[in-house]
Amino acid sequence: xxxxxxxxxxxxxxxxxxxxxxxxxxxxxxxxxxxxxxxxxxxxxxxxxxxxxxxxxxxxxxxxxxxxxxxxxxxxxxxxxxxxxxxxxxxxxxxxxxxxxxxxxxxxxxxxxxxxxxxxxxxxxxxxxxxxxxxxxxxxxxxxxxxxxxxxxxxxxxxxxxxxxxxxxxxxxxxxxxxxxxxxxxxxxxxxxxxxxxxxxxxxxxxxxxxxxxxxx
Amino acid sequence: xxxxxxxxxxxxxxxxxxxxxxxxxxxxxxxxxxxxxxxxxxxxxxxxxxxxxxxxxxxxxxxxxxxxxxxxxxxxxxxxxxxxxxxxxxxxxxxxxxxxxxxxxxxxxxxxxxxxxxxxxxxxxxxxxxxxxxxxxxxxxxxxxxxxxxxxxxxxxxxxxxxxxxxxxxxxxxxxxxxxxxxxxxxxxxxxxxxxxxxxxxxxxxxxxxxxxxxxxxxxxxxxxxxxxxxxxxxxxxxxxxxxxxxxxxxxxxxxxxxxxxxxxxxxxxxxxxxxxxxxxxxxxxxxxxxxxxxxxxxxxxxxxxxxxxxxxxxxxxxxxxxxxxxxxxxxxxxxxxxxxxxxxxxxxxxxxxxxxxxxxxxxxxxxxxxxxxxxxxxxxxxxxxxxxxxxxxxxxxxxxxxxxxxxxxxxxxxxxxxxxxxxxxxxxxxxxxxxxxxxxxxxxxxxxxxxxxxxxxxxxxxxxxxxxxxxxxxxxxxxxxxxxxxxxxxxxxxxxxxxxxxxxxxxxxxxxxxxxxxxxxxxxxxxxxxxxxxxxxx
Numbered sequence: 001x002x003x004x005x006x007x008x009x010x011x012x013x014x015x016x017x018x019x020x021x022x023x024x025x026x027x028x029x030x031x032x033x034x035x036x037x038x039x040x041x042x043x044x045x046x047x048x049x050x051x052x053x054x055x056x057x058x059x060x061x062x063x064x065x066x067x068x069x070x071x072x073x074x075x076x077x078x079x080x081x082x083x084x085x086x087x088x089x090x091x092x093x094x095x096x097x098x099x100x101x102x103x104x105x106x107x108x109x110x111x112x113x114x115x116x117x118x119x120x121x122x123x124x125x126x127x128x129x130x131x132x133x134x135x136x137x138x139x140x141x142x143x144x145x146x147x148x149x150x151x152x153x154x155x156x157x158x159x160x161x162x163x164x165x166x167x168x169x170x171x172x173x174x175x176x177x178x179x180x181x182x183x184x185x186x187x188x189x190x191x192x193x194x195x196x197x198x199x200x201x202x203x204x205x206x207x208x209x210x211x212x213x214x215x216x217x
Numbered sequence: 218x219x220x221x222x223x224x225x226x227x228x229x230x231x232x233x234x235x236x237x238x239x240x241x242x243x244x245x246x247x248x249x250x251x252x253x254x255x256x257x258x259x260x261x262x263x264x265x266x267x268x269x270x271x272x273x274x275x276x277x278x279x280x281x282x283x284x285x286x287x288x289x290x291x292x293x294x295x296x297x298x299x300x301x302x303x304x305x306x307x308x309x310x311x312x313x314x315x316x317x318x319x320x321x322x323x324x325x326x327x328x329x330x331x332x333x334x335x336x337x338x339x340x341x342x343x344x345x346x347x348x349x350x351x352x353x354x355x356x357x358x359x360x361x362x363x364x365x366x367x368x369x370x371x372x373x374x375x376x377x378x379x380x381x382x383x384x385x386x387x388x389x390x391x392x393x394x395x396x397x398x399x400x401x402x403x404x405x406x407x408x409x410x411x412x413x414x415x416x417x418x419x420x421x422x423x424x425x426x427x428x429x430x431x432x433x434x435x436x437x438x439x440x441x442x443x444x445x446x447x448x449x450x451x452x453x454x455x456x457x458x459x460x461x462x463x464x465x466x467x468x469x470x471x472x473x474x475x476x477x478x479x480x481x482x483x484x485x486x487x488x489x490x491x492x493x494x495x496x497x498x499x500x501x502x503x504x505x506x507x508x509x510x511x512x513x514x515x516x517x518x519x520x521x522x523x524x525x526x527x528x529x530x531x532x533x534x535x536x537x538x539x540x541x542x543x544x545x546x547x548x549x550x551x552x553x554x555x556x557x558x559x560x561x562x563x564x565x566x567x568x569x570x571x572x573x574x575x576x577x578x579x580x581x582x583x584x585x586x587x588x589x590x591x592x593x594x595x596x597x598x599x600x601x602x603x604x605x606x607x608x609x610x611x612x613x614x615x616x617x618x619x620x621x622x623x624x625x626x627x628x629x630x631x632x633x634x635x636x637x638x639x640x641x642x643x644x645x646x647x648x649x650x651x652x653x654x655x656x657x658x659x660x661x662x663x664x665x666x667x668x669x670x671x672x673x674x675x676x677x678x679x680x681x682x683x684x685x686x687x688x689x690x691x692x693x694x695x696x697x698x699x700x701x702x703x704x705x706x707x708x709x710x711x712x713x714x715x716x717x718x719x720x721x722x723x724x725x726x727x728x729x730x731x732x733x734x735x736x737x738x739x740x741x742x743x744x745x746x747x748x749x750x751x752x753x754x755x756x
Contacts, residue, residue, distance in 0.1 A: 086528060108720055112752040115530040116656040148718055148752060157657065172657045173718075174754065 062162070062184040065125065065195035065208050068096060079199060086114035087121055087204035096208065099129040103140075107147040113155070119204040120160040120169075122177070122188055124212045125195065132212060149173055153215040159205045162198050175215050189213055221301050223413055227353035228300015229293055230420040231314065235346025236292070237427035239321070243338035244434040248485070249328070249565065250335035252321035252342055257284050257481050258567055259324040284481070292317070296346075303354040310354070311347045318343010328567055349420055356413040439485035446600055449488065449593045451540055454517035458538060459699040462519070464706055466652075466670075467696075469535035471595050477524045477533060477611065479633070480566035484618040488601040493585070497561070497623035500552030507601050510587060513542040518582045518607075521672050521704040525610035525634075525643055526740045530650050530749040534672065536703050539605060540588030545578050547585070548624075553578075557624040561632060562604050562616035570616040571632035571641065572606055574624065581607050581675055582702065585619065607702035608675030610744060613643035640743035647673035647733040649681055649707075649725040651751045658753045665711040665755070667693075669723060670704040677701030677728030683709045684722040693723075701728055714755045724748045
């Protein structure tokens with residue numbers, strides 16, 4: 001009891017002095033950072049975001065494949081860095097998404113994804129693309145219209161949080177996808193497992209899936 | 218473990234008191250000298266430059282408070298450890314806490330905008346912390362462990378919640394088998410505990426007062442700067458700009474103008490205390506006040522400014538009507554010495570920006586801007602004075618909160634972003650952007666208006682072309698512009714858009730007749746390039 005009480009007091013004093021010092025030196029920060037425009041304030045380098053001990057804005061991601069995401073916050077493929085980048089640039093930095101990045105480039109979709117207001121991307125991993133026979137994959141990559149159609153079928157308008165994930169979503173291709181599951185286990189169209197979900201990027205949220213989704217028609 | 222709580226608490230309180238005192242002094246002397254802000258800035262600078270291709274990062278809403286918070290948590294942990302250290306090694310603990318003050322002072326002194334006095338708050342913080350610890354530590358000294366035998370256990374049982382039941386150090390002479398002898402030690406323990414709590418309370422109170430006062434002073438300082446800004450009536454330009462363009466979107470409202478900087482807190486500079494030093498390789502070093510600038514022959518110009526970190530199609534570009542002092546005459550009056558090829562501008566946020574002398578002197582409207590869209594510069598955009606160099610990316614031509622201009626050479630000094638791998642020369646690349654329709658827009662078949670902007674400041678834009686899928690490129694209509702230094706708004710009607718998904722592309726031709734390059738480049742190290750495309754669906 002004794003120890004607990006003192007610890008509580010200690011924590012209270014610590015919290016108090018922290019909040020005090022924060023207001024003492026950071027009082028004006030609110031004005032600076034809450035810009036009415038919603039325009040992000042950026043700096044042309046990663047320096048400030050690469051602080052090793054700093055808890056990143058990233059968080060809330062789930063799934064077994066998240067473990068393979070680079071841990072070093074300075075790595076462009078890390079969750080911290082992806083959170084700062086527009087979605088196509090962020091995906092291109094993730095080593096698990098290099099085939100997708102190549103497909104996005106071939107389909108000329110990078111600008112559209114990067115400049116979209118807010119999107120949810122179901123991003124097939126390299127393993128997902130590897131499930132497609134090479135001849136078929138090459139055929140798709142060479143057919144720009146088909147490629148665009150397939151890629152757009154992986155994108156949903158707006159940022160979809162995990163708690164709103166289950167259900168039917170209209171993709172930007174026009175046809176629906178259906179997500180089933182709950183908690184941290186989800187399947188898309190009954191075929192693709194979400195292997196790492198809720199990765200934040202500047203303008204989109206990314207769910208890594210282990211199979212490429214095919215538009216029904 | 219529990220014997221360590223009071224020592225840890227005393228270390229924490231001593232540090233909190235010191236930090237609060239330091240912040241109070243900083244708020245009185247110079248807000249920039251805040252030890253916490255100085256350490257924060259140093260941490261940012263010391264962090265290794267990460268992989269460059271992806272070196273475009275958001276200074277998001279949380280990063281700065283998180284940074285300061287992290288520093289505080291680390292400091293709190295160190296302080297608690299020092300408090301514990303003080304139990305057996307008081308001198309070492311005092312030296313350690315003093316060393317923390319020195320670290321803060323070193324951080325403050327090595328900031329790019331440092332003045333000697335900036336060391337004061339951190340040194341004072343160290344001294345106050347050491348003093349408080351010297352006072353608190355004896356009161357926090359932990360008690361000797363309780364004897365394990367009989368009566369004491371009974372006493373413990375009688376006062377299960379009372380820490381004073383643990384005999385204090387020095388009470389050990391009391392015979393453990395004489396329960397009566399325990400009572401004085403109990404009293405001593407209580408007295409000690411009370412005296413520690415009173416002392417701790419006093420320190421906490423003092424910390425709260427000093428911290429609160431610092432916050433109030435700081436806020437009133439910012440307020441004074443804001444009020445001084447509000448009170449400014451911008452003089453009429455001696456050389457007014459052309460009649461303002463009437464097309465919606467030509468000017469970017471101040472509150473919508475992109476902001477890219479390294480400021481941990483937006484500098485609030487009081488123009489009455491502000492001066493601009495014109496130094497370095499000049500014959501006549503000059504100091505100018507804000508009033509001096511207001512008395513100059515002011516020019517009014519429409520200039521588009523963009524950030525080197527903008528991706529293809531990205532948002533970090535804006536256009537405003539600026540009021541300012543032409544920079545070239547100021548430089549000529551100061552007498553630029555032979556060999557000086559770089560102007561190093563320093564800002565109150567610690568930025569350094571290097572601009573080629575030749576560019577500023579080549580006749581373009583490089584200026585020290587005081588006004589933006591008819592208002593004094595907003596604090597976020599560099600009040601009281603920022604630099605503008607039409608035709609250059611902001612990171613090489615548009616320092617904000619400017620405090621000095623030093624004539625130097627490129628070979629002798631690398632500015633902030635150049636140190637981080639970005640190109641020393643940053644002429645803007647010709648770029649064009651589709652603003653309508655939006656990415657992934659769903660359109661109805663028929664005629665679809667397509668519109669956007671294109672920019673190649675100081676070269677101008679002579680043509681913009683739009684392509685739908687793989688159809689031939691079409692000429693867009695360019696809206697009139699006042700000069701080559703602004704972006705150009707363009708429109709094109711997409712006739713008979715058919716059902717299906719379509720890709721729109723845009724490209725521009727600059728005033729020299731050069732076609733915007735299709736070659737894709739990332740923003741790092743000298744700006745993005747490539748033709749922007751937008752996928753839309755027509756239903």
